[in-house]
Amino acid sequence: MKAVLTGSHFMLGDIACAEGALAAGCKFFGGYPITPATETAERMALRLPQVGGHYIQMEDEIGSLAAVLGASCAGVKSMTATSGPGFSLMQENIGLGIVTETPCVIVNVQRGGPSTGLPTLAGQADMMQAKWGSHGDYEAIAYVPNSCQEMFDFTIKAFNTAEKYRQPVFVMADEIIGHMTERVVIPGPKKIKLVSRKRPKRKKNYLPFKPDKDLIPPMALAGEGYGIHVTGLTHDARGYPVIDEETQHEMVTRLIEKIRRHAPKIWEFEEVMTEDADIVVVSYGAASRSAGRAVNIARKEGIKAGLMRLITVWPFPEKRIKELAESAKAFVVPEINMGQISREVERFASGRVLSVTHAGGGMLSPEAVLQKIKEVAK
Amino acid sequence: MSAKGAGNEGKIETVEEHPLDHILRQDRLPHIWCPGCGLGSAMTCFAQAIERVDIPLKKQVLLSGIGCTGRIAGYVNVDSYHTTHGRAIPFATGLKIANPELCVTVFSGDGDLFAIGGNHFLHAARRNVDINVICVNNFNYGMTGGQQGPTTPVEAKTSTTRYGSFEHPFNLPYLAAAIGAVYVSRWTTLHCRHLEKSMEKALQKKGFTFIEIISPCPTGFGRPNKLGEGLEELRYYREKSVIKNDASWDELELHMRGEEPVVVGDFVDTERPTYLELEEQMLRAKGLMK
Ligand SMILES: Cc1ncc(C[n+]2csc(CCOP(=O)(O)OP(=O)(O)O)c2C)c(N)n1
Ligand code: SF4
Numbered sequence: 001m002k003a004v005l006t007g008s009h010f011m012l013g014d015i016a017c018a019e020g021a022l023a024a025g026c027k028f029f030g031g032y033p034i035t036p037a038t039e040t041a042e043r044m045a046l047r048l049p050q051v052g053g054h055y056i057q058m059e060d061e062i063g064s065l066a067a068v069l070g071a072s073c074a075g076v077k078s079m080t081a082t083s084g085p086g087f088s089l090m091q092e093n094i095g096l097g098i099v100t101e102t103p104c105v106i107v108n109v110q111r112g113g114p115s116t117g118l119p120t121l122a123g124q125a126d127m128m129q130a131k132w133g134s135h136g137d138y139e140a141i142a143y144v145p146n147s148c149q150e151m152f153d154f155t156i157k158a159f160n161t162a163e164k165y166r167q168p169v170f171v172m173a174d175e176i177i178g179h180m181t182e183r184v185v186i187p188g189p190k191k192i193k194l195v196s197r198k199r200p201k202r203k204k205n206y207l208p209f210k211p212d213k214d215l216i217p218p219m220a221l222a223g224e225g226y227g228i229h230v231t232g233l234t235h236d237a238r239g240y241p242v243i244d245e246e247t248q249h250e251m252v253t254r255l256i257e258k259i260r261r262h263a264p265k266i267w268e269f270e271e272v273m274t275e276d277a278d279i280v281v282v283s284y285g286a287a288s289r290s291a292g293r294a295v296n297i298a299r300k301e302g303i304k305a306g307l308m309r310l311i312t313v314w315p316f317p318e319k320r321i322k323e324l325a326e327s328a329k330a331f332v333v334p335e336i337n338m339g340q341i342s343r344e345v346e347r348f349a350s351g352r353v354l355s356v357t358h359a360g361g362g363m364l365s366p367e368a369v370l371q372k373i374k375e376v377a378k
Numbered sequence: 379m380s381a382k383g384a385g386n387e388g389k390i391e392t393v394e395e396h397p398l399d400h401i402l403r404q405d406r407l408p409h410i411w412c413p414g415c416g417l418g419s420a421m422t423c424f425a426q427a428i429e430r431v432d433i434p435l436k437k438q439v440l441l442s443g444i445g446c447t448g449r450i451a452g453y454v455n456v457d458s459y460h461t462t463h464g465r466a467i468p469f470a471t472g473l474k475i476a477n478p479e480l481c482v483t484v485f486s487g488d489g490d491l492f493a494i495g496g497n498h499f500l501h502a503a504r505r506n507v508d509i510n511v512i513c514v515n516n517f518n519y520g521m522t523g524g525q526q527g528p529t530t531p532v533e534a535k536t537s538t539t540r541y542g543s544f545e546h547p548f549n550l551p552y553l554a555a556a557i558g559a560v561y562v563s564r565w566t567t568l569h570c571r572h573l574e575k576s577m578e579k580a581l582q583k584k585g586f587t588f589i590e591i592i593s594p595c596p597t598g599f600g601r602p603n604k605l606g607e608g609l610e611e612l613r614y615y616r617e618k619s620v621i622k623n624d625a626s627w628d629e630l631e632l633h634m635r636g637e638e639p640v641v642v643g644d645f646v647d648t649e650r651p652t653y654l655e656l657e658e659q660m661l662r663a664k665g666l667m668k
């Protein structure tokens with residue numbers, strides 16, 4: 001069987017995500033079943049053995065992410081897929097992945113929370129958890145798909161970014177996108193751009209955590225003869241634990257700068273009719289589909305509305321928000337949570353920011369967005 | 379490690395290199411452990427074992443969780459991963475599956491492996507993942523200052539059992555055998571030769587192996603429990619330990635006081651298809667592997 005199912009398909013979002021991973025070269029999936037992400041795991045259990053990879057069902061999500069990190073350290077592109085409760089359990093090892101600079105992909109098909117919440121119904125309320133969920137300071141990278149095609153495309157992007165910057169990368173999907181079926185076009189393998197982690201060029205004087213100019217250190221794998229030590233403790237360029245302020249400063253600053261400095265290359269968004277917009281609607285994932293519709297209706301009614309759809313929520317494209325804020329009168333931020341990314345928009349937009357909230361359990365309606373647009377247009 | 383007894387004359391001669399120098403990370407020594415701690419002996423046995431076995435050092439990987447024992451991964455000069463508290467086993471599981479050529483060992487403490495990480499131990503043994511787990515059982519959480527843990531004997535004093543522990547502890551060899559470990563043994567840090575042989579055996583054996591090392595922690599356990607400093611505790615091991623490979627599971631319970639024996643030995647040595655062998659067998663049958 002082929003890793004890349006070139007052709008046009010009618011595919012469930014969760015399955016498109018799995019196919020994206022396979023097309024990206026993923027050969028290891030460690031997971032634990034959870035609605036609404038189970039279909040990704042099931043697809044990987046079916047497909048990985050066909051392409052020489054391994055699927056292992058771990059005892060919980062803590063073990064799942066630990067296994068994924070272990071597999072990545074052995075040099076295999078690895079991933080897991082989960083939803084809120086499992087994402088919560090993964091937080092400690094997300095920190096381990098960040099600090100040991102271990103590439104992997106973590107898919108969160110968000111459902112309603114807190115706690116067990118709404119297993120079968122949508123939410124987008126883990127967006128801040130993706131940024132701040134693990135303890136300590138770090139920068140997150142998160143892609144947010146809004147179609148089945150993007151479940152495929154963004155999972156590939158997530159792998160490439162994880163490999164490039166050597167850190168865990170999130171795909172923050174939601175139940176609506178994960179459980180929706182749409183057309184997905186899978187290109188030929190040669191058309192898919194793949195990135196692999198940077199590797200050390202020679203053994204002599206290799207320091208496993210000494211970065212190149214781009215702040216990214218080349219990665220040695222287990223079993224290659226480098227004799228590396230990798231620890232979750234604060235460490236120096238040799239990878240040795242050093243428990244002091246200076247080493248902490250150097251390590252944390254570099255890990256953060258590694259992402260911040262490249263943020264303009266990482267962040268992605270899409271804009272519709274924002275050039276002359278008085279009101280910019282900022283949205284992402286399932287909610288952005290309603291947002292787009294609301295913007296179209298508003299335009300027909302003579303309101304100068306535009307849409308900025310976030311593809312990466314983290315790093316947050318703050319520069320673009322600042323630019324748009326120069327001419328826009330107000331921002332409207334619809335999301336299926338009680339107002340998470342709207343606050344992020346507020347940090348960078350000098351003007352008015354209104355949030356359109358939804359506690360989860362269904363689709364945020366275009367009417368709710370339109371109403372808010374009309375309110376601010378007055 | 380530069381002083382070595384020179385033999386006949388009884389003089390101490392300083393030599394440039396110790397035979398284990400290349401196996402330990404010289405630039406990381408001295409280690410952080412307390413005087414009298416058993417971890418140094420446990421690590422030396424392991425260093426000797428990995429060198430003796432017929433597996434290239436570059437194919438050996440050492441992992442640990444968090445704790446005093448967990449620091450061993452940082453001192454042994456092979457590829458090593460110091461993971462999160464309790465999670466070395468699932469990390470090792472992923473690593474082994476991703477590269478089956480590697481000889482993978484998890485070296486960690488009783489609290490790390492059997493409290494916070496207990497569930498992972500059960501499942502890795504059940505699956506018979508081809509990894510070795512070595513547990514240094516010092517009957518307490520040494521790193522955090524001597525609290526009660528899942529192997530603390532009844533009545534033992536720790537900083538969180540001031541009136542004596544009233545929890546039943548795990549009987550680790552019994553547990554490991556019950557869930558399918560293919561090799562199970564227990565030694566104290568006094569039994570260096572035996573321990574090293576067991577380690578060699580485990581390293582070369584296919585499947586999930588388990589070795590328990592009874593080790594003094596004078597700081598967290600020895601002193602409050604009148605076992606004294608490290609040396610006195612070793613004396614206690616010498617007086618009370620009994621090698622009994624065919625011991626009944628009851629006999630393997632540890633009390634660490636009075637006249638109760640410390641039964642050590644090789645308790646299980648058997649064969650069972652490993653996780654990867656079974657996977658291969660199934661996939662081959664379905665034509666998915668050549
Ligand atoms: C999630 C988490 N909880 C608690 C701790 C604090 N902690 C560090 S080591 C340790 C116990 C270690 O005990 P053990 O595994 O027996 O190792 P020892 O120090 O005795 O060798 C604890 C509770 C931690 N590091 N992480
Ligand atoms: S606290 Fe106990 S286990 Fe830790 S180094 Fe000291 S003696 Fe050893």
Ligand SMILES: [Mg+2]
Nearest residue numbers: 487488518520
């Ligand atoms: Mg202990």
